[in-house]
Amino acid sequence: MTTTDERTYWIRTFGCQMNEHDSERLAGLLEVQGYRKVDSPDDASVAVFNTCAIRENADNRLYGNLGRMKSVKEARPEMKIVVGGCLAEKDRDVIVRKAPWVDVVLGTRNIEALPGLLRKAEESGIPVVEFSETLNVFPSALPARRDKSFHAWVAIQYGCNNACTFCIVPSVRGVEASRRLGDVLGEVKQLCSTGVSEVTLLGQNVNSYGRDIYRTPKFADLLLALDGIEGLERVRYTSPHPKDFREPVARAMAESSVVCEHLHLPVQSGSSRLLKRMKRSYTREKYLEKLHMARELVDGLAVTTDIIVGFPGETEQDFEATMSLVEQARFDAAYTFKYSARPGTEAAEMDGQVAPEVVSRRFERLAALQQQISLELNEQMVDSTVQVMVEGPSKKNPDKVTGRTRTNKLVHFAAAAGQGELLEVKITGAAPSHLEGCLVG
Numbered sequence: 123m124t125t126t127d128e129r130t131y132w133i134r135t136f137g138c139q140m141n142e143h144d145s146e147r148l149a150g151l152l153e154v155q156g157y158r159k160v161d162s163p164d165d166a167s168v169a170v171f172n173t174c175a176i177r178e179n180a181d182n183r184l185y186g187n188l189g190r191m192k193s194v195k196e197a198r199p200e201m202k203i204v205v206g207g208c209l210a211e212k213d214r215d216v217i218v219r220k221a222p223w224v225d226v227v228l229g230t231r232n233i234e235a236l237p238g239l240l241r242k243a244e245e246s247g248i249p250v251v252e253f254s255e256t257l258n259v260f261p262s263a264l265p266a267r268r269d270k271s272f273h274a275w276v277a278i279q280y281g282c283n284n285a286c287t288f289c290i291v292p293s294v295r296g297v298e299a300s301r302r303l304g305d306v307l308g309e310v311k312q313l314c315s316t317g318v319s320e321v322t323l324l325g326q327n328v329n330s331y332g333r334d335i336y337r338t339p340k341f342a343d344l345l346l347a348l349d350g351i352e353g354l355e356r357v358r359y360t361s362p363h364p365k366d367f368r369e370p371v372a373r374a375m376a377e378s379s380v381v382c383e384h385l386h387l388p389v390q391s392g393s394s395r396l397l398k399r400m401k402r403s404y405t406r407e408k409y410l411e412k413l414h415m416a417r418e419l420v421d422g423l424a425v426t427t428d429i430i431v432g433f434p435g436e437t438e439q440d441f442e443a444t445m446s447l448v449e450q451a452r453f454d455a456a457y458t459f460k461y462s463a464r465p466g467t468e469a470a471e472m473d474g475q476v477a478p479e480v481v482s483r484r485f486e487r488l489a490a491l492q493q494q495i496s497l498e499l500n501e502q503m504v505d506s507t508v509q510v511m512v513e514g515p516s517k518k519n520p521d522k523v524t525g526r527t528r529t530n531k532l533v534h535f536a537a538a539a540g541q542g543e544l545l546e547v548k549i550t551g552a553a554p555s556h557l558e559g560c561l562v563g
């Protein structure tokens with residue numbers, strides 16, 4: 123238990139990398155105010171939940187967690203509970219109604235307001251709920267407390283102008299707002315001067331980066347401009363939208379020595395009929411064409427994807443189209459999701475919601491197929507030597523370290539090496555979601 127004069131904080135992050143990025147800023151803001159990080163909400167004077175709204179189980183988990191916080195708050199009424207992120211945007215007033223012991227609710231576009239809102243809640247003794255419809259400060263510009271010393275998330279764009287019928291993101295994160303190229307480059311340079319060697323560029327739709335401020339997309343230019351920054355070894359990015367993914371970006375990936383050979387290109391479905399219902403603006407054929415183009419241009423490219431199973435109206439035939447696309451595309455990995463109806467989205471109102479048993483059966487089949495393909499692709503890597511960046515001790519085996527290849531595959535191997543070190547590793551074994559290796563030399 124902490125004493126009242128010691129300020130401590132704890133943050134739990136749900137959802138995507140953009141939320142991890144924002145959480146690092148929330149942590150940074152609190153550290154500037156003199157708060158120290160602790161490992162449990164039971165010891166924290168400020169407990170933050172940075173939430174996600176993408177699927178229903180994300181909702182349920184938040185309310186379960188807030189339920190558990192009630193007794194913590196009763197035991198230490200002076201502690202503060204903060205809810206931020208996408209679910210905070212979506213549920214605005216619902217949160218303090220369902221969990222009146224929450225002190226601060228803030229949105230995704232005003233995270234810089236956290237210290238002020240905490241003060242307001244302290245002074246007023248009642249919950250403070252505040253949102254912004256526009257992005258005032260680009261959160262990347264805020265102080266950050268990063269989890270890994272060698273890696274930084276760099277947000278280049280907030281919001282999304284697409285209208286995928288299943289997705290809640292445009293309604294919670296608003297329209298696209300890009301950050302100026304010079305600001306992004308300035309931040310990356312500054313990060314690299316403090317020991318960062320890997321950055322992941324983040325945006326909901328990175329291919330249209332720059333369109334809102336420069337009238338024309340600047341993503342390929344950004345990738346090229348990052349090459350040559352001192353100390354920068356690896357650049358990753360997520361997520362591109364297949365409809366806007368074009369040759370200049372693939373060429374920039376091929377040309378740049380720092381941009382990694384990994385493309386996460388969410389397909390969602392292999393059925394053109396369903397893609398149309400999803401308003402994805404591409405067909406199965408178009409997607410496969412883009413994939414082919416990327417693989418032609420970028421040597422050794424690994425491709426991962428997202429797939430939704432059980433979208434409203436998905437017939438057996440549509441699902442078989444997804445299975446055959448997966449066979450054809452041979453993704454290195456796929457994040458597969460059961461469709462979750464999000465109130466307020468177009469798809470939630472559609473006819474043909476698929477029965478849960480049917481969704482589960484299809485989901486299992488798809489996952490098994492992808493596992494098999496992932497394993498086959500990983501097995502092909504056995505005996506090759508790859509460059510691995512160390513992330514830290516292996517969670518499963520403390521005698522080993524875990525790192526990532528440029529293609530974003532996890533490798534476990536024995537070495538006395540610290541975070542961020544680049545090593546040559548020979549691959550000795552393969553599983554569907556990781557590789558085993560041994561140090562070369």
Ligand code: 5AD
Binds near residue numbers: 464
């Ligand atoms: N149900 C299931 N999965 C979803 N995704 C987005 N919205 C939904 C939903 N309503 C998935 C998509 C997206 C990933 C981030 O989450 O596959 O690419």
Ligand code: SF4
Binds near residue numbers: 136137175208290
């Ligand atoms: Fe990220 Fe979307 Fe979840 Fe928000 S709703 S945290 S943008 S995945």
